[in-house]
Amino acid sequence: MKLADSKVVAVGGGSGIGLAVAKAAAAAGARVVIAGRDAGKLAAAARDVGAGVATAPVDARDEGQLAALFAAQAPIDHLVVTVGPGSTRQRYTSFLEQPTADARALFDNKFWAQYLCAKLAAPHIAKGGSITLFGGGASRRPIKAMAALAAVQAAIEGLTRGMALDLAPVRVNAVAPGRIASSSFGDMPEAARQEMLDKWAAGLPVARIGLPEDAAAAALFLMQNAYSTGNILYVDGGHYLA
Numbered sequence: 001m002k003l004a005d006s007k008v009v010a011v012g013g014g015s016g017i018g019l020a021v022a023k024a025a026a027a028a029g030a031r032v033v034i035a036g037r038d039a040g041k042l043a044a045a046a047r048d049v050g051a052g053v054a055t056a057p058v059d060a061r062d063e064g065q066l067a068a069l070f071a072a073q074a075p076i077d078h079l080v081v082t083v084g085p086g087s088t089r090q091r092y093t094s095f096l097e098q099p100t101a102d103a104r105a106l107f108d109n110k111f112w113a114q115y116l117c118a119k120l121a122a123p124h125i126a127k128g129g130s131i132t133l134f135g136g137g138a139s140r141r142p143i144k145a146m147a148a149l150a151a152v153q154a155a156i157e158g159l160t161r162g163m164a165l166d167l168a169p170v171r172v173n174a175v176a177p178g179r180i181a182s183s184s185f186g187d188m189p190e191a192a193r194q195e196m197l198d199k200w201a202a203g204l205p206v207a208r209i210g211l212p213e214d215a216a217a218a219a220l221f222l223m224q225n226a227y228s229t230g231n232i233l234y235v236d237g238g239h240y241l242a
């Protein structure tokens, strides 16, 4: 299935992996809409993607905003949701020390936002279309101090498989990235961020941290492969084996 002339809505497309998805889809000839909370960030991202991309401010935790977005963009061929879990502090805290409110926030920010995107977009997905969610490799191999995030990522995988049955013939898949150097660690001091990424790279079979483009390529594959549904595609540099 070709992406040329299809409409791709990328919620979370203003940065990181979502922006890489938007660029790749636009390069393949798709009409792309990038959505996120920060209008200024979306405008800068749109300039980066190039001509023909549209922007739509939305908070993916807000059902009313999502309903309006998807109705306005219908019919949608492919929905990709890269909304993430929140701050680095909320993501990486050991289980007993993590305030329960922070664990709940991870679910609100990532699981429930992706759930709502899929639920409210599904009626507007065109024949032959797809939904691609983003979990993460910690679902099957967490590192220390990320138990709640591992649970969020596993929940997205279960939701993906269940929706693949309930929403058929719309195809529903998920990408599960491992360690990707993107803006999602942007709230860390740069030196600490680089030290963490270097340490992670040294422990991976591929000996490098992933790029947003690595994960975006998986989303493009899932959008275009008409025989893939209920599939969880891990792009983790071999983290699971290391």
Ligand SMILES: NC(=O)c1ccc[n+]([C@@H]2O[C@H](COP(=O)([O-])OP(=O)(O)OC[C@H]3O[C@@H](n4cnc5c(N)ncnc54)[C@H](OP(=O)(O)O)[C@@H]3O)[C@@H](O)[C@H]2O)c1
Residues within 6 Å of the ligand: 011, 012, 013, 014, 015, 016, 017, 018, 035, 036, 037, 038, 041, 058, 059, 060, 061, 081, 082, 083, 084, 085, 109, 110, 113, 134, 135, 136, 137, 176, 177, 178, 179, 180, 181, 182, 183, 184
């Ligand atoms: N990078 C990694 O190493 C890694 C590893 C495993 C899994 N993942 C997953 O892959 C996905 C993409 O990660 P990334 O690294 O590309 O993250 P990112 O750069 O932080 O991108 C997330 C995007 O989602 C948008 N967003 C966040 N909350 C939102 C909300 N409530 N409503 C609308 N938009 C929202 C953000 O923009 P605004 O804040 O402006 O709204 C941002 O543009 C995430 O689900 C992440 O958990 C990433």
